[in-house]
Amino acid sequence: MSLLSSGVAAAFGDATIRTATPLLLAATGELLIERAGLINIGLEGVMLGGAFGAFLGTMHSNGSTTMGFAAAALAGVVIMLVFAVATLGMGADQIITGTAITLLGVGATGTLYRTLYGTASANLSIKTSAPVAIPFLSAIPVIGGALFDQPMVTYFAFALIPTVWWFLSRTHAGLALRAIGESPGAALAAGIPVRRYRLFATLVAGALGGIGGGVLVVAQAGTFVENMSAGRGFIAIAIVVLGRWRPLGIGLATIFFAATMSLQYLTQALGVDVPYQLVLALPYVITLAALAGIGGRAVPPATLARVG
Amino acid sequence: MLAPRSRAEVAAKSDRQPKAVTNFRSWEPPEALTRALFVLVILIVGIPIALRALGFEVVPATLALLRGSLGSRYAFTSGSLVRATPLILTGLSVAIAFRAGVFNIGAEGQLLAGASAATAVASLPVFAQSSSSPWIGLVAGVIAGAAWAGIAAVLRARFHVLEVISTILLNFVALYVVAFLVRGPLQEPLHIYPQSATLGLSARLPRILPSSRLHAGFLIAIGAAVAAWWLIRYSAAGFRLRIVGANPDAARIAGEIDVARTTTRAFIASGALAGLAGAIEVTGVTFALYENLSPGYGYTGIAVALLARLDPLGVVASGLLFGALEAGASAMQRDAGVPSVVVSMIEAIIILGLIIAWPLERTERPRRWRDHSASESGGG
Numbered sequence: 001m002s003l004l005s006s007g008v009a010a011a012f013g014d015a016t017i018r019t020a021t022p023l024l025l026a027a028t029g030e031l032l033i034e035r036a037g038l039i040n041i042g043l044e045g046v047m048l049g050g051a052f053g054a055f056l057g058t059m060h061s062n063g064s065t066t067m068g069f070a071a072a073a074l075a076g077v078v079i080m081l082v083f084a085v086a087t088l089g090m091g092a093d094q095i096i097t098g099t100a101i102t103l104l105g106v107g108a109t110g111t112l113y114r115t116l117y118g119t120a121s122a123n124l125s126i127k128t129s130a131p132v133a134i135p136f137l138s139a140i141p142v143i144g145g146a147l148f149d150q151p152m153v154t155y156f157a158f159a160l161i162p163t164v165w166w167f168l169s170r171t172h173a174g175l176a177l178r179a180i181g182e183s184p185g186a187a188l189a190a191g192i193p194v195r196r197y198r199l200f201a202t203l204v205a206g207a208l209g210g211i212g213g214g215v216l217v218v219a220q221a222g223t224f225v226e227n228m229s230a231g232r233g234f235i236a237i238a239i240v241v242l243g244r245w246r247p248l249g250i251g252l253a254t255i256f257f258a259a260t261m262s263l264q265y266l267t268q269a270l271g272v273d274v275p276y277q278l279v280l281a282l283p284y285v286i287t288l289a290a291l292a293g294i295g296g297r298a299v300p301p302a303t304l305a306r307v308g
Numbered sequence: 309m310l311a312p313r314s315r316a317e318v319a320a321k322s323d324r325q326p327k328a329v330t331n332f333r334s335w336e337p338p339e340a341l342t343r344a345l346f347v348l349v350i351l352i353v354g355i356p357i358a359l360r361a362l363g364f365e366v367v368p369a370t371l372a373l374l375r376g377s378l379g380s381r382y383a384f385t386s387g388s389l390v391r392a393t394p395l396i397l398t399g400l401s402v403a404i405a406f407r408a409g410v411f412n413i414g415a416e417g418q419l420l421a422g423a424s425a426a427t428a429v430a431s432l433p434v435f436a437q438s439s440s441s442p443w444i445g446l447v448a449g450v451i452a453g454a455a456w457a458g459i460a461a462v463l464r465a466r467f468h469v470l471e472v473i474s475t476i477l478l479n480f481v482a483l484y485v486v487a488f489l490v491r492g493p494l495q496e497p498l499h500i501y502p503q504s505a506t507l508g509l510s511a512r513l514p515r516i517l518p519s520s521r522l523h524a525g526f527l528i529a530i531g532a533a534v535a536a537w538w539l540i541r542y543s544a545a546g547f548r549l550r551i552v553g554a555n556p557d558a559a560r561i562a563g564e565i566d567v568a569r570t571t572t573r574a575f576i577a578s579g580a581l582a583g584l585a586g587a588i589e590v591t592g593v594t595f596a597l598y599e600n601l602s603p604g605y606g607y608t609g610i611a612v613a614l615l616a617r618l619d620p621l622g623v624v625a626s627g628l629l630f631g632a633l634e635a636g637a638s639a640m641q642r643d644a645g646v647p648s649v650v651v652s653m654i655e656a657i658i659i660l661g662l663i664i665a666w667p668l669e670r671t672e673r674p675r676r677w678r679d680h681s682a683s684e685s686g687g688g
Contacts, residue, residue, distance in 0.1 A: 092663040100659040107652025114647035115362045234476040281484035284477045292467035
């Protein structure tokens with residue numbers, strides 16, 4: 001700590017948590033769907049849809065952030081409904097459907113935004129959701145602000161980690177969901193309604209991915225920008241692998257990734273002479289290295305990406 | 309596969325009975341033709357409906373789309389065909405990888421690697437006055453694309469990293485590396501703009517038609533498609549690729565095929581094609597490296613390959629279609645104020661429509677993740 005002023009450390013911590021929030025939401029949704037044996041490569045499209053939905057919802061409800069998040073979740077659910085109809089309903093390939101979903105998300109949000117608001121609309125901004133300070137805890141020096149003075153949705157995102165852990169490992173429904181991912185045939189024979197569970201997981205993943213996209217608009221940028229998810233959907237999928245398909249692992253992987261993404265604040269503050277663009281590339285390189293490191297030990301759900 | 313198959317799959321199965329046995333129908337339409345008609349119907353019905361729903365004037369917008377893609381010899385050759393060139397190559401890249409069961413989503417990054425290498429090599433002083441420098445640039449692009457895919461191939465073969473994830477991550481790395489190159493080592497001499505110096509005339513691909521921007525890269529793309537079609541269909545390597553993609557366990561046990569080596573080679577060939585696309589784009593169209601060089605050619609290549617059902621000759625057709633659509637969309641944006649991103653939406657609708665109408669059959673479907681990690685670790 002001697003090298004860093006506490007201000008820099010606090011900014012770094014705050015940036016890490018801020019970056020982590022949308023990733024954590026999207027990755028948790030993706031975890032649920034992958035545990036049910038489905039993979040959604042189209043998470044990027046879902047997040048973009050959520051971002052656009054949040055923008056619409058907030059704009060047309062006099063700046064209500066709650067309505068923004070509700071619209072974001074709804075947009076995510078609607079997009080994943082398309083995914084569900086194609087994969088669960090028609091038996092289409094999940095990777096291909098996911099690719100189409102990403103294209104659809106990029107195309108539909110871009111087109112609708114430009115159609116509704118034109119191209120010169122950089123000044124369309126909405127009020128972002130205010131941080132909620134938790135009494136006493138937020139007063140802790142250095143880390144207090146980063147951890148306990150955040151928008152509501154951040155607390156929600158981090159509360160998901162224990163919730164999903166509890167759901168997957170301590171409830172019958174969670175056990176059934178995991179059984180479906182490992183062996184849908186056996187699950188079906190045991191009387192588990194496989195399709196209903198998969199549909200449920202798909203829609204929850206849509207809602208969480210949508211809210212994750214909504215965070216970018218409602219809690220961070222305060223406006224919609226085309227393609228603003230900037231690959232976060234893909235990163236969230238990588239985080240699920242890096243977290244080895246476990247809720248706690250995903251929490252750690254998200255923090256790890258978000259911290260490397262926030263390194264730019266540190267290098268700037270410390271005056272380290274590294275080209276800015278290479279610092280930005282670092283999180284992706286580190287994630288690749290980490291994936292290589294856990295390589296063979298990360299075991300995906302047995303029937304991942306198979307049509308059940 | 310314990311769950312019941314969909315009715316369409318069952319129907320597709322029964323269609324493949326030997327013709328001699330079920331010789332009741334004298335003629336049935338070839339599947340490719342049916343698919344082409346299906347796409348045409350989506351376009352003819354879907355585009356006006358989409359434009360209408362978005363509140364645009366249908367007729368002028370559609371006319372602009374047609375004018376920009378097919379309306380004149382110039383629009384067709386300088387617009388549609390030039391746009392189709394990188395799409396055919398990235399489509400081939402994706403098709404070859406998917407055929408071998410490799411989910412290479414990284415054509416975009418491999419394309420950027422190829423474009424960077426081509427720029428760096430073609431602008432070397434040694435080649436400055438040589439008329440062979442564009443071709444040397446293309447070779448450099450092929451090698452760089454193959455190497456960029458090679459990283460993901462090694463990560464898959466040695467460390468069991470899922471290539472869907474690694475190639476996507478490498479796309480972002482490539483994007484930032486290009487951003488660095490055009491502000492660092494490859495920046496134009498005045499150091500004002502974030503782009504490379506413009507390639508000299510001797511470093512550019514020759515034009516192949518008078519008063520048109522169509523360049524030799526288009527012929528290379530067509531040649532690559534024919535070569536890929538021939539190799540996949542008639543060569544031993546192509547046979548191994550198809551077998552490994554269809555059923556890695558059968559390939560290893562019954563065919564004694566080295567699965568890991570076959571997939572790695574397909575992966576690298578896939579990267580080489582995407583790298584070639586980038587090199588051709590730099591030496592044939594943009595003549596300089598800059599950040600937004602590719603409007604997502606690598607990602608659209610996935611759509612191109614899927615529309616062609618991973619068939620190299622089909623890729624030429626779907627690449628031409630998407631090239632024409634994108635060229636037309638630019639005209640539509642310019643003349644009728646319709647945002648050009650509407651094309652992504654149309655592409656998505658085409659893919660969704662196709663996969664719902666024709667689910668991929670088992671043999672066409674790339675194999676699954678667990679399968680390859682199991683069979684490759686088993687095979688050594």
